[in-house]
Amino acid sequence: MQHGMNLAGLMICVLTAQGRLHPSQPATPLVSQGETGYPQEIESIVNARCLSCHAGATGGGGLVLNTWEHLMAGSSYGEAVIPFDADNSLLLEMATKLAGGPHPRELGGEMLTDRELAILRRWIADGARSSTGEVPFAEASQRLLVGSQDEALVSVIDMESNVVIHTIDLQELGFSATAKPHHIATEPDGSFFYVSLIADGKVLKFNSAYELVGQADFETPGMMALHPTEDLLYVGRSMAAVNPPMRIGEIRRSDMEIDEIDVFFPRPHAIAVEPHGAYAYTASLAENQVVTVNTDTREAQFTAIDGPTHTFVQFAISPDGNTMVAATQLTGKILVFDIGSSPIATLVDSIAVNAAPWHPAFSPDGRYVYVGNKNANTVTAVDMTTRSVAAVIEGRGLAQPHGLAVSPDGRYLYVSNNNLRGEYTPRYDLGDNELSGTVTVINTSTYTIEKVIEVERYASGVATLITN
Ligand code: HEC
Numbered sequence: 001m002q003h004g005m006n007l008a009g010l011m012i013c014v015l016t017a018q019g020r021l022h023p024s025q026p027a028t029p030l031v032s033q034g035e036t037g038y039p040q041e042i043e044s045i046v047n048a049r050c051l052s053c054h055a056g057a058t059g060g061g062g063l064v065l066n067t068w069e070h071l072m073a074g075s076s077y078g079e080a081v082i083p084f085d086a087d088n089s090l091l092l093e094m095a096t097k098l099a100g101g102p103h104p105r106e107l108g109g110e111m112l113t114d115r116e117l118a119i120l121r122r123w124i125a126d127g128a129r130s131s132t133g134e135v136p137f138a139e140a141s142q143r144l145l146v147g148s149q150d151e152a153l154v155s156v157i158d159m160e161s162n163v164v165i166h167t168i169d170l171q172e173l174g175f176s177a178t179a180k181p182h183h184i185a186t187e188p189d190g191s192f193f194y195v196s197l198i199a200d201g202k203v204l205k206f207n208s209a210y211e212l213v214g215q216a217d218f219e220t221p222g223m224m225a226l227h228p229t230e231d232l233l234y235v236g237r238s239m240a241a242v243n244p245p246m247r248i249g250e251i252r253r254s255d256m257e258i259d260e261i262d263v264f265f266p267r268p269h270a271i272a273v274e275p276h277g278a279y280a281y282t283a284s285l286a287e288n289q290v291v292t293v294n295t296d297t298r299e300a301q302f303t304a305i306d307g308p309t310h311t312f313v314q315f316a317i318s319p320d321g322n323t324m325v326a327a328t329q330l331t332g333k334i335l336v337f338d339i340g341s342s343p344i345a346t347l348v349d350s351i352a353v354n355a356a357p358w359h360p361a362f363s364p365d366g367r368y369v370y371v372g373n374k375n376a377n378t379v380t381a382v383d384m385t386t387r388s389v390a391a392v393i394e395g396r397g398l399a400q401p402h403g404l405a406v407s408p409d410g411r412y413l414y415v416s417n418n419n420l421r422g423e424y425t426p427r428y429d430l431g432d433n434e435l436s437g438t439v440t441v442i443n444t445s446t447y448t449i450e451k452v453i454e455v456e457r458y459a460s461g462v463a464t465l466i467t468n
Pocket residue numbers: 045046049050051052053054059060061062063074075076077078079080090091094103104107108109110112
């Protein structure tokens with residue numbers, strides 16, 4: 001039997017939530033539970049209200065609702081449901097807030113009743129579980145974490161299906177609506193991750209089940225970098241801080257005890273630790289200074305850089321530890337430093353990219369550096385063997401690119417976009433989403449944009465969380 005027919009059969013025999021058979025429907029035997037994977041109450045609603053358009057391969061908007069797994073896979077654009085987050089689930093947003101009428105009434109379909117909406121809302125808020133109680137994506141092992149600076153949220157994307165699978169609402173955890181989650185750093189084994197809150201002045205520690213397990217106080221934290229062998233996390237200061245203390249933070253990850261290290265220059269922002277952990281690097285937003293800090297003795301050595309004020313946004317260090325690059329906001333460059341012959345950063349090259357390069361990242365093989373250009377809405381791939389631009393990527397979804405993470409296999413770039421100027425228009429007008437952030441997924445072998453994932457406002461720092 002075909003899937004569609006199967007469901008048509010289902011439609012005439014479902015029980016209502018009260019356990020009565022719908023009066024207009026003949027009393028045929030129930031199709032066994034679990035065939036669609038939906039809990040029965042949800043199955044009834046989907047059958048009655050959605051399947052006339054969302055069944056089969058050409059489901060409305062590319063969204064097939066035949067089974068729970070189909071619903072959870074979302075459309076080719078993204079997820080319809082975010083487990084545990086009814087408010088940000090497109091399915092409910094469209095059914096309540098869509099400009100032009102709640103979905104599917106705008107297409108001539110029948111509107112969901114308040115009772116049906118309440119059932120769907122409660123189901124999603126409880127985790128959108130299957131009929132057997134399975135939480136969707138509970139097994140996801142390659143996750144991308146994305147801070148949403150204007151919503152006090154962290155979104156979690158499954159990197160295999162590229163849909164949002166969870167949101168961490170910082171307000172529910174007692175932080176302010178303006179906490180401003182900025183950057184994210186993750187343990188290499190995926191056991192924990194850290195989120196800097198610029199405005200709440202905290203660095204939070206979460207476990208991989210999204211439970212808050214620790215926190216440290218630090219004024220206007222920004223970028224973070226883990227020590228590769230010791231139990232330490234280094235933290236710089238946010239760009240939002242005009243005159244922060246001239247110190248970086250050193251947090252003991254196990255208990256989140258924090259200490260501060262003098263770096264003697266204003267506005268230390270960019271931060272990185274080389275792969276052996278012997279040296280950490282930071283740079284000033286206000287002066288052309290890079291500092292090399294011995295992580296053992298805390299001795300700081302300065303490298304002054306010529307030219308107009310660069311404003312170093314962030315560093316990336318090559319996997320072999322020999323090269324460090326810095327993206328410079330005001331001069332639009334990738335500066336290349338030798339840190340292999342001597343640990344003290346020495347400027348060796350400068351590569352022009354587009355306006356306001358932001359968070360650079362190396363490919364896993366060290367050959368390329370990728371960076372989003374915030375004021376040009378492009379992503380640049382720099383070939384480090386020739387020290388020249390290999391590609392400039394532009395297209396839908398790139399709207400003030402900010403954070404950048406490379407998939408572990410090097411095949412995809414995940415670029416977060418602030419979209420504070422509304423240069424990306426979300427595909428549905430929900431009245432309040434014109435400034436949605438995005439995560440643009442770019443194929444590194446073709447340099448094409450494969451997907452634009454809509455997330456919450458002011459998408460900022462990103463990091464991969466890989467567990468086994
Ligand atoms: C009358 C046909 C029709 C009905 C009934 C219908 N839909 Fe849709 N749906 C569509 C079409 C067509 C689209 C594509 C967007 C558009 O054209 O507005 C869509 C889009 C969507 C999307 C967005 C998919 C995406 O990622 O772009 C969601 C979510 C959705 N529908 C959920 C539902 C749910 C849940 C129901 C049942 C309560 C339902 N729809 C009932 C026709 C329908």
